[in-house]
Amino acid sequence: MAATLKDVAKLADVHSSTVSRVLRGNQDLRIPEETRRKIFAAAKVLNYYPDQTARSLRMKKSYSIGLILPDITNPFFARIARSIEICSYDTGYTMIVCNTDEDQAKEDHIMNSLFSRGIDGLIIAPVQNSIEHIRELKDQKFPFVLVDRFFDEMETNAVVSNNEDSAFDAVEYLVQNGHQRVAMIQGRKELYTIKKRVIGYKRAVEHFLLDNSPELIAGDGFCMEDGYEAAKQILNLDQKPTAILISGNLVTVGAIQAIIDMGLVIPDDISIVAYADNVFSPYLIKPLTTVSHPLTEIGTRAFELLKEHMESERPLPYSKIVVQSCFEERKSVKNLLA
Amino acid sequence: MAATLKDVAKLADVHSSTVSRVLRGNQDLRIPEETRRKIFAAAKVLNYYPDQTARSLRMKKSYSIGLILPDITNPFFARIARSIEICSYDTGYTMIVCNTDEDQAKEDHIMNSLFSRGIDGLIIAPVQNSIEHIRELKDQKFPFVLVDRFFDEMETNAVVSNNEDSAFDAVEYLVQNGHQRVAMIQGRKELYTIKKRVIGYKRAVEHFLLDNSPELIAGDGFCMEDGYEAAKQILNLDQKPTAILISGNLVTVGAIQAIIDMGLVIPDDISIVAYADNVFSPYLIKPLTTVSHPLTEIGTRAFELLKEHMESERPLPYSKIVVQSCFEERKSVKNLLA
DNA sequence: TTGAAAGCGCTACCAT
């Protein structure tokens, strides 16, 4: 059995409240060196570690945070989770990760379970089929930060990427390389980030007067098969595009596979720009021009923002932090003007 | 503020202990339907959720488990973590994941922190630079399960793969395809699983009377660069091998890159069998003959074993579960006999 | 069938 404060107190021949004070290191109270020494010695002998459960109950603070993500198996979220974990570890918080699989009911259930466990704060990439439980967080003034996703209709803390701009920029880059017909394989349509990318894409198409046929936007879902099918569909159009903007790691692999299967060559026959994570790129043999997200920064800033809100006496104003995507030029885009 | 038992009791006009009994659903006590109804109604109205912290303190059981892994960012461990999380979620446990980065000091610290949080059990892929803290778990009769790694000198619960056999089998497969000089790029040398694979490889080399030059074993570490360097080194030997057995996802990518850079073609010039996870394979464009691990099964069985031990009244005997690797034949091995 | 009371281990307040 683990030693308790009382055990230490008995061994050091003082009262348990004194032990608590000494071990918590309350500076302002001057405690004789002799007493401190006795107590530390006793704690050492008994290998005393404070019972966090009791502490949490008493202090109404658990030094733990919740992290709710779609799926930790996705390298994108794994990397964000990891950087949050590092921050938590460094500052004495314990992080509890849960996965929703994009299931709203599961998200609701997880949130309740985390609350009954007394988390001090929450970081969440919400499913976004419902907004009520998030609104309740606001109402309760509970500290939380959204990551990767945002509710445009509601002010909250959030750390998100500039998806709309990065999609616009990607198309602009293709235009500068002489492309006039640019397709998009979008990934899961109803997702916040995807919607933003599509908006950026459309804005660019309009702005640069590109071919705006609706068939140029295809795909739904994040599996390899989704990418494979969408690419086939697009490349079988009468008016084939010269370039494709692709969203999603596995979608990209699927699309490349389709291109190979159709006997086409990147970038000679078709140019590619992909939203693909840096964690993912090493796994690919083909060099790829990519738009990627600063995942470590997203995690770090989300944690810092949360910490600020958790440790503030009074409610703080919300911050929406927009991090910049990173564009990396590699040999998957042909310059048609050259 | 969250509602407490007392709040519910007041609203339902009964004592809090009665509420506790009813809400815990103690069957054996017959409580009038009327009372139950009142209590459930009150709980509903107040949106009551039990305070797990208080419950844990009282019951000396937290319904939480710890999971200590090298790095959740590694798809191998991410997949194991995910399957354990699913099991936990389904059975009402909360899982706390921590990463060691293969740092023994960090592992020790994490274990203490998890204990002071009152976890009921632990699943761990240990760094293995030290064995003392694991021995202590045994001494304390604390429920724990090792995954992926094992201490040959100590009996414990564990779920591991048959690395030695799978390496032997992989070499045998190459022999059956006519290969007589088989190299090995080993990954991080001092790792338990790697040592086992090397033993299996060496046993096969001896058994099938293959070229046993020590230069045929190369590499140390799990980065792409490690794989790249090791492959170059091996392929620059005077007596080049005809096949390589590679350990590690990124190591494999690095090795393939080196092969491409040297102007060689797989499998025409060099055959490859890789220890690569199924989660990883989709990311590769080149088809690869692989040895992979049943990650979901590893996680599931580890959790089930842990649960058995956590919920048993008396200490149970330890189980070492060996799961079978999966060999998948694809077009990266040339048949020299054909 | 239900209420009263003790106590899990800790911290913080009030004494001295």
Added chain:
DNA sequence: ATGGTAGCGCTTTCAA
């Protein structure tokens, strides 16, 4: 400078 004590919210005996 230190001890005593109350109480966080819950479960669980013991009484009635």
